[in-house]
Amino acid sequence: MYIFAKDGAAEGRLRVAxxxxxxxxxxxxxxxxxxxxxxxxxxxxxxxTKAEF
Incomplete structure (x- = not known):
């Protein structure tokens, strides 16, 4: 399984990951x-829902 966290997802850089x-x-x-x-x-x-937070 590929782990996105090490490629930036953990810091919110989803596009990069x-x-x-x-x-x-x-x-x-x-x-x-x-x-x-x-x-x-x-x-x-x-x-x-998320919008209610």
Whole structure:
């Protein structure tokens, strides 16, 4: 399993970390798009959405 933390994800540099895994810009955009959509609709088990924090 690839660990993104060592490539910058732990510091919030997600684009750099994904690019280190796969050097295709279209792949990076797709992965970050999926992550963004996930975060926007995420609801924790308590029913509080991220936008309510």
């Amino acid at each position: 994904v690019y280190a895994y796969n050097h295709a810009d279209c792949y990076v955009e797709e992965v970050l798009g999926f992550a963004d959509r996930y975060v926007k609709v995420y609801v924790d088990i308590e029913g509080v």
